[in-house]
Amino acid sequence: MSEENKYTFENEEYRKTYWHTCSHVLAQAVKRLWPEVKLAIGPSIDGGFYYDLDAPFAFTQENLAQIEAEMRKICKEKLKLERFELPREEALKFMEEREEPYKVELINDLPADAHISFYKQGEFTDLCAGPHLDSTGRIKGNGIKLTACNAAYWRGDSSRQTLQRIYGVAFPKKEELDAYLKEREEALKRDHNKLGRELEYFTTVDCIGQGLPILLPKGARVIQQLQRWVEDTEEKAGYLLTKTPLMAKRDLYKISGHWDHYLDGMFVLGDPYDETKECFALRPMTCPFQYQVYLNRQRSYRDLPMRLGETSTLFRNEDSGEMHGLIRVRQFTISEGHLVLRPDQLEEEFKGCLALAKYCLGTVGLLDKCTFRFSQWDPANPNNKYEGTAEQWDHAQSTMEKILKDLDVHYSIGIDEAAFYGPKLDIQYKNVYGKEDTLVTIQIDMLLAERFGMYYIDENGNKALPYIIHRTSLGCYERTLAYLIEEYAGALPTWMMPEQVRLLPITDRAADYCAQQAQQLRQEGFRVEVDSRNEKIGKKIREATLEKIPYMLVVGDRDMEAGTVSVRTRTGEDLGAMTVADFTAMLHEVVDQKLKK
Incomplete structure (x- = not known):
């Protein structure tokens, strides 16, 4: 990598260091606002950083805004980050005096002869292996955004304390943050956990x-x-x-080695350690x-x-x-x-x-x-x-x-x-x-x-x-x-869609005609429904479009007389009137060739 790119976000190592320093700024801001909050861990991750915190209250969006504002102040203060080491016993005493039980536990897990590193910035000091930027002034305050706050178990163990994890992201330029937030807004629209529920998958x-x-x-x-x-x-x-x-008896998993290497990841029916009784596992x-x-x-x-x-x-x-x-x-x-x-x-x-x-x-x-x-x-x-x-x-x-x-x-x-x-x-x-x-x-x-x-x-x-x-x-x-829901924003290719065609009669007179055409299409192997509700055709089209139905066949009196259907797509394209035979041939090409539309 060229020297000019060494200290830019093109360098993954620098980007991670930048975000890791932001996590310390986040923790410092929280401690300034609420000294009673206890600190757990705060790494950089792919796409930003987070800090796990034990607070006697639930963080709200208003709280996150307060933390962001304090983080910007800390950046403007240009606090120098200083690394120092302590022997294990001194490190324990250091964190015990600050009443940080999670840090004490982490230090206790280190070897007795370990020299343990800390980073100090202003009044704030954190247990950390680093690396970090040399000053909080390197971080651009207007490029910081706290994005979410979720529950997280201490050390990933569901039997331990439930903490609050505040996520954030930061960029050297506000324009980069704005671009990221725009991408995130698009991601939210495609998030299968949201969209998949809305579309009832x-x-x-x-x-x-x-x-x-x-x-x-x-x-x-x-x-x-x-x-x-x-x-x-x-x-x-x-x-x-x-x-x-x-499922199978533990005997099978012992032969394969999974009992020794994968037991914690298995659902066991019975006592896995009592060899006198039969034991099964899914x-x-x-x-x-x-x-x-x-x-x-x-x-x-x-x-x-x-x-x-x-x-x-x-x-x-x-x-x-x-x-x-x-x-x-x-x-x-x-x-x-x-x-x-x-x-x-x-x-x-x-x-x-x-x-x-x-x-x-x-x-x-x-x-x-x-x-x-x-x-x-x-x-x-x-x-x-x-x-x-x-x-x-x-x-x-x-x-x-x-x-x-x-x-x-x-x-x-x-x-x-x-x-x-x-x-x-x-x-x-x-x-x-x-x-x-x-x-x-x-x-x-x-x-x-x-x-x-x-x-x-x-x-x-x-x-x-x-x-x-x-x-x-x-x-x-x-x-x-x-991944398919996210890739296609819910509009899956026609060949795999749960409903491929919806017939929309304009009048009650067209309902029987639609039912006949639907049955004919089902005989061809397509998944078809008829919306025969007494609703305006515009509403039926809008709802079918929101449900990502690939093809909507609008049927009125003129279509009944001509033996046709008026074809619309979920993208808003009007394909005009077709005979059911012609539409069937077109649909077979799309489905049988598994085209991505």
């Missing part, structure tokens, strides 16, 4: 639980269309359909279940590759603070599959998995915004999260690296992001607020086959262990629906 109910959304008829219909299409597409690609149980993944299909009888090298696919419902005990609409949930459905193959088939099958994922994501319109991450193990942590030896991991990762190079996949590297049994290619996607999650994953597994005794007989008559590819083709359907 899903809802949540407190007495059912967090992270357990109810798919309403519209959302259920979209996911049904996606599932049918993916299953048909996978069948054409040589996948064998399976249907396996939603499945967080399908792999150990699908392996039983392979193990049903002895396999030969001629049986491989065996491609197993399943529309799997999974359960994961995510932290409460991580829940978000349909993107992060505790029960979800996934286009899961496992390929059992000979080592010499690995590259070709991996290539096929990636091509299938790209085809599915491209067809629904998400591929262009996807990024790729090569998720690897952390060699410094081999005996905790990961199975296998360093040699096995080096072999698996070098094999995947070669495959990705041969396929010309451009990727970032994610250290310590691998599965416990192998490296993976994660296809990443960001929601409208810039938060990134994994949409599709393709994993190479050279370890679990041995755990399950999944031998095959090779061409020389000897027993050999296969490799396994764990993969999804479209990923989690709920998450995909969320």
Whole structure:
């Protein structure tokens, strides 16, 4: 990076440092206004910063405005940020005297011989590893905006204190802040958690639980269309359909290693530590279940590759603070599959998995915004999260690296992001607020086959262990629906819309004619409704447009006489009068070719 860009927002390190310093300014402003508030943590994050606070009252929008004003004063004061260190005992005393219990807890977790760093600005001092800007004057006060205040658990633990997390963002120029706020306003319009509820795709109910959304008829219909299409597409690609149980005894998860590595993320039925009693767990993944299909009888090298696919419902005990609409949930459905193959088939099958994922994501319109991450193990942590030896991991990762190079996949590297049994290619996607999650994953597994005794007989008559590819083709359907709602602002492509056509009779006389045409269109496989309410046609059109219905067929006396329908689109385009046959042909082209309109 050039020297002139080193201290600009083009430099990610500088941008993070700028935002981290803003979090300290936020905390200082809060302490000036309400000294009784206790400080927790305040990092920079993708898209800004936050600070977790323990206050005896709930922060309001008026309070956030007060904090913003105080932050601007602190910036104008141009307070110097000074770093200093203290031995652990002195650091504890320092924070105990200031009655900051959360800071004391953090210091207690550090080694006894640690020298602990602090940053001081004016009267305010915070426990922090840094880095920071050298002065609060580097921050432009008119470029600061506090954006939200949400609940957050201390250290992400739902059994601990509930804190208040104030989010903010800041830019060196007010024009940049204005542009950001405009983008955020657009993001709010597309936010699936808001728009998906307004369009009645899903809802949540407190007495059912967090992270357990109810798919309403519209959302259920979209996911049904996606599932049918993916299953048909996978069948054409040589996948064998399976249907396996939603739960199993702990014995299965002990064989696979999930009991040792994933127990905290599972919903367990019974006492997981009482070996004298039977204990079950809802499945967080399908792999150990699908392996039983392979193990049903002895396999030969001629049986491989065996491609197993399943529309799997999974359960994961995510932290409460991580829940978000349909993107992060505790029960979800996934286009899961496992390929059992000979080592010499690995590259070709991996290539096929990636091509299938790209085809599915491209067809629904998400591929262009996807990024790729090569998720690897952390060699410094081999005996905790990961199975296998360093040699096995080096072999698996070098094999995947070669495959990705041969396929010309451009990727970032994610250290310590691998599965416990192998490296993976994660296809990443960001929601409208810039938060990134994994949409599709393709994993190479050279370890679990041995755990399950999944031998095959090779061409020389000897027993050999296969490799396994764990993969999804479209990923989690709920998450995909969320991203589709955001990508298309609710106006999903016609082929997947829950309602594709709505007939709008102008008069009562036209209602029977509309019902007949609707039935004819349903026979062609389209999803059609008739709005026969005694309302003005303008209101019917407006409501259908707000509901994002792709095609509205307006029918009056003239249409009945001519045997036509007047076609309008949700974008306001008037296609004029058509025969139902002509409209049907046009609609077939849009739906059958899965056009993005």
